[in-house]
Amino acid sequence: LLNKSQYVYQRDYTVDIFKDAWTWHGVTQHYQDLPLPHLKLQNAATALMVIELLTLPVSQKAILTGVTVRLAGRYERYDRNPLVILDVAHNPQSCAYLAERLVNEPIRGKRHAVVAMLADKNIRESVGSLVPVIDQWWVAGLDQLSGQGPQ
Numbered sequence: 598l599l600n601k602s603q604y605v606y607q608r609d610y611t612v613d614i615f616k617d618a619w620t621w622h623g624v625t626q627h628y629q630d631l632p633l634p635h636l637k638l639q640n641a642a643t644a645l646m647v648i649e650l651l652t653l654p655v656s657q658k659a660i661l662t663g664v665t666v667r668l669a670g671r672y673e674r675y676d677r678n679p680l681v682i683l684d685v686a687h688n689p690q691s692c693a694y695l696a697e698r699l700v701n702e703p704i705r706g707k708r709h710a711v712v713a714m715l716a717d718k719n720i721r722e723s724v725g726s727l728v729p730v731i732d733q734w735w736v737a738g739l740d741q742l743s744g745q746g747p748q
Contacts, residue, residue, distance in 0.1 A: 606639055610646045614638070623649045628657075634664045636671065637694055672698055680704065687718055693726040700730055707732035713739050 604610060604624075613620040614633075621628045621642055626649045634641040641664045648655050655663075667673075670685040672695070682702070686695040699708065710731040714720050 612642050621645050632665050635667045689722045692723040696726045696730050709733045711735045711737055713737040
């Protein structure tokens with residue numbers, strides 16, 4: 598088994614970011630002119646490092662598909678009036694990344710957020726990074742006993 602602390606992002610595998618593309622440099626592999634991912638760049642870079650370490654036979658087409666994947670509920674944009682962005686951020690790291698993205702999202706008026714989290718989540722630390730970028734909060738309940746959402 599590989600020691601996961603053996604390979605460190607931006608030390609053992611690096612990325613160069615350009616306007617509309619990025620390049621990944623691993624130990625023995627290199628990928629150029631990759632489209633910018635919809636997910637966090639560090640996560641895409643780490644996935645490429647895993648592929649290299651496991652010596653998986655992955656085609657260039659599969660790499661391109663993987664780095665441009667969109668996940669439902671992860672910074673899902675609806676260009677409406679007003680703009681609606683859905684994100685299922687539920688831990689401190691994903692909320693911090695959401696806050697980073699929201700800062701760079703131009704808006705007119707106030708930024709509203711609807712939040713609902715299960716009690717086993719670190720709610721205070723999670724929403725803490727979002728506090729500076731949200732103007733109005735709406736707290737929703739979760740009905741987890743019946744398996745149905747709020748009525």
